Amino acid sequence: MKFLFLLAALTSFLPFTDDVNEPIPVARPSASQTLAEASPFHIGFAISPARIQNIALYRQTVIQEANSITADVAMKPSRISPQKGVYKFEEADQLIAFAQSQKKRIHGHTLVWYIDTSPTWLKQIRDSTELESTLQSYIQTVATHFKGKVASWDVVNEAFDKQGAIRTDSLEGPGRPTFNVGKILGKDYVARMFQYAHNADPDARLFYNDYAQETRPAKLEAILAMVADFKRRGVPIHGLGLQMHISIDTPDAGIENAIRRYAETGLLVHISELDIAMNPDKKKDFVPTPELLEKQYEKYKFVVSTYKKVVPASQQFGITMWGVDDGTSWIPGFCKCADNVLLFDANYVKKRSYQGFLEGLKE
Template identity: 70%
Template sequence: MKFFFFPTGLAAMILLACTMKETANVVQTVPPTTLAEASPFPVGFAINPSPMQNNARYRQTVTQEASSITADLAMKPSRISPQKGVFNFEGADYLVDFARSQKKRVHGHTLVWYINTSPEWLKQLRDSTELETTLREYIQTVGTHFKGKVASWDVVNEAFDNNQGAIRRDSVDKSGRTLFNVGKILGNDYVARMFQYAHKADPGARLFYNDYGQETIPAKLNAIVAMATDFQQRGIPIHGLGLQMHISIDTPDAGIETAIRKLADTGLLIHISELDVAMNPGKKKDFIATPALIEQQYQKYKFVVSTYKKVVPVSQQFGITFWGVDDGTSWIPGHCQCTDYALPFDAQFARKRAYQGFLDGLH
């Protein structure tokens, strides 16, 4: 048996070379540090001007984690046109300017909504010709203002009834009072005309139809798919479908996968456009987020992301957008008058187990 002895200097050099090689391998395999870096498709947040301007942690989180933004309220009709003939783009322009300065995509939300956030003056219109003209002029003004700055629009939001899967014909409040309803005044095909007006205003923008409950209401899902197919056959300029995905830890996985798959089968771009996962679907006033519930939320986020990535062809993956940034500014507690923690960041902007669920879903 022979023994070999390296001179001290040579041995040290070999050891150093091996160490440097292993270090290089480690550096190359360090996981991405943000959602935007980790995801092969755009990741977005719905944001508002006030916290962007006044909360440094909120702004920092959006800047670091997002590759796309959606205006939560600032681009809704009631904010842009609070009075007839008056247009106020200040809040929306601020968000667009921020996004462009950070090289982030802007998704516009929304040009037409059947009632919610429609300005009060618009809700008073009942004549079909006057309403049609007003909406066309509104879309033309807003679309032209943001032309070349906004990559895409939710042209019409939530037009379908939850029960029959038909265009909304009646809309009433909790007291039974009839409310303003675009579909009732303009007829079922008004959605197609709104898309035509939006395309004329900005031919370069991608145009989406956006709705909620598609993962739990088969009639609505099927009606939306049928409308999208009809639009494609008729040459109506529709480019994508928005699946809002306001879900909870109890939302069946099968329904989520069915909705994503059926929308993807249209061949259009698919946007999970308003994602959050409620932990307190029962709206309990004394709710506490237990470790078991936190784990369920982690698994639901992971399932949504992995299913989207698996089912939607890469060419159709428009991205996933959270409806909000952190639990402290989420819309859910105010809506349900209860405690909930539906987003990937807590109120102090710390990454939650849900955040890891999104990352794990990618792999």
């Protein structure tokens, strides 16, 4: 009894912090712990301010399980500046206020993206001088507005195509305005966007964010070459985002290789948009079976344990789920199919995948 009393007294003096920008102390997972409590690094969700306001269980899950948040769309250019010269920060400010009230870190997403959330007025600019000046002004205005509130930014999102070249095309359909930033501004535009972001907020951590590095070696190598080039030239870059929109069939070797190669850069590593599909073939009559749920459990466990094992603690920026629950996930709308890709079902009940994530934190 004396030993137990002494142990309790000693543990009551373990250090802690309420600063969400500081590392979360290492904790040993238990059945009663949330993900954030169990993790030595930040755990995040990409969230919607409207759902935070209107869905009590959504809000409760975010508050309990995460200590970092990313806006799913509220901080993208089309929401911030729907018209030229007009800035609407209300939705994003609402998210910021929620995060601050709950002492959660805020990761900004995203300042420049070539595809669907760039506003139409911006896509219509074809002159390189005008586009450069406009993007510089946008980054300056937005990053300054959130200075001191946003800990980090995805400065540029998805600049490389699957062959590893800077994108000069668009995925948008016929008759829709394209926004071929790389074609208009040249392949070095990414470096200049990082410099503009750093000038606006020198204290923010700046990330490059992209997808499919675990399955497209050419893209992975191109990103690593860009990082090496930035370091040689002194371009400010602090981290890399692995989106990790993967499936139960994504090879483990590719996942581990991408995480390892990113860690070798010495930059912060963020698994920034994690979800794991069980229906990669997009079957219309898909029903999750116990076998598929077990595969998803194993894949979540592998991703989390690999990140924890491979990335040095000083480079572990954290893991962010792209969504909170299966009922509000972006995947079914994107694939036009049924799927259950996250840690909570549509009723906010923990799934087998949640246990996989938690067990990954133990290893």
